[in-house]
Amino acid sequence: MAFNLYYYAAPATFYGLAGRLIPWFAWGAAVLAVIGLYIGFFVAPTDFQQGEAYRVIFIHVPAAWMGMFIYLVMAFWSAIGLAFKTRLSFMMARALAPTGALFTFISLWTGALWGKPMWGAWWVWDARLTSTLILLFLYIGIMALWAAIDDRNRGDKAGALLTLIGAVNVPIIYFSVQWWNTLHQGASIKPSGTSMDEIMLTGMLIMAFAAWFYAIAAALTRVRTLILERERHTDWVKRILEP
């Protein structure tokens, strides 16, 4: 296993592996999204208090989960990159950031669309919403920092450092609804059990997997571009790019 890991940690071999994996994840994401949205909009029952408007959760919740989870994965790669100086780790972190920012934005946006009719406000400064907004700003800030530093290696390290510092925010988002009085409701899915109808939950979980698959496909596509860009002076890239 360790041998394999080091083998695939080399950008040249990972480039090929990623290329083979992308279609599987991309098609998986498309199929799961179709199934998930069908269950969400046609099979799942109407909610007893929110009516049809609750159906936003099929997009809102997976997007919010992915926004937080991708950040943790980025922080993981940043820590590995800083400790082991592995080239691929920093590229993975850079490849994940735009997708994470996209999901965080989607969760804030769908939340606002839903908040107006349900709560009576597009936006409130409660702990959950504010900490999620900070997450979006962290993503944007990290990407801006990478873009602002011309020296690639220094940029990698600076971005990784900011990513690690910002990682503190993720548990704050997750537990904000428990720690403080917030307008946002508590978690429906807890270790002690789920306070959600089974079909609703199924639809939401399928959408969550669709979001996972999409995120993996998007990140791998981006990391392939980064590998080509950074390794363009090596023989193997020249060999690939030759007509």
Place this chain on the structure above:
Amino acid sequence: MKPRHKKLLAIALSVAGLGVAVALILNAFQNNLVFFFSPSQVMRGEAPIDRTFRIGGMVEEGSVKREADGLTVRFVVTDTAHTMPVVYKGVLPDLFKEGKGVVAEGRLGPDGLFTATQVLAKHDENYMPPEAAHAIEQAQKAQQTVVRP
């Protein structure tokens, strides 16, 4: 220990240290991070009653009264221990209902009446079809009648 493992440990410890620092800061700011105060907290004088703040709780059953102008609404917010009367002029959100969660922003008058400028509905994390909700309600009622005699 190899140097790279030392570095990884240093990174892990720094992140943990930062986490503790942020936890302490958030703990110190506990009161400012609260989105609303319950009627009991207001009674205990924990709310900033000299300026605008939010109260939250349940809309007491049977307390919602609309005035003749059709816009002004009076209701009572309760946290089961204490209650607070609220008056609000404006459009209520869809989820505003007796027995459900509510958050109102406004000022507390000297007469103990809370004049709200905004009313938000707070709902819970339960998602189920109406039939299931009805069944649970029936079961709870049945249980109460069993317990009472």
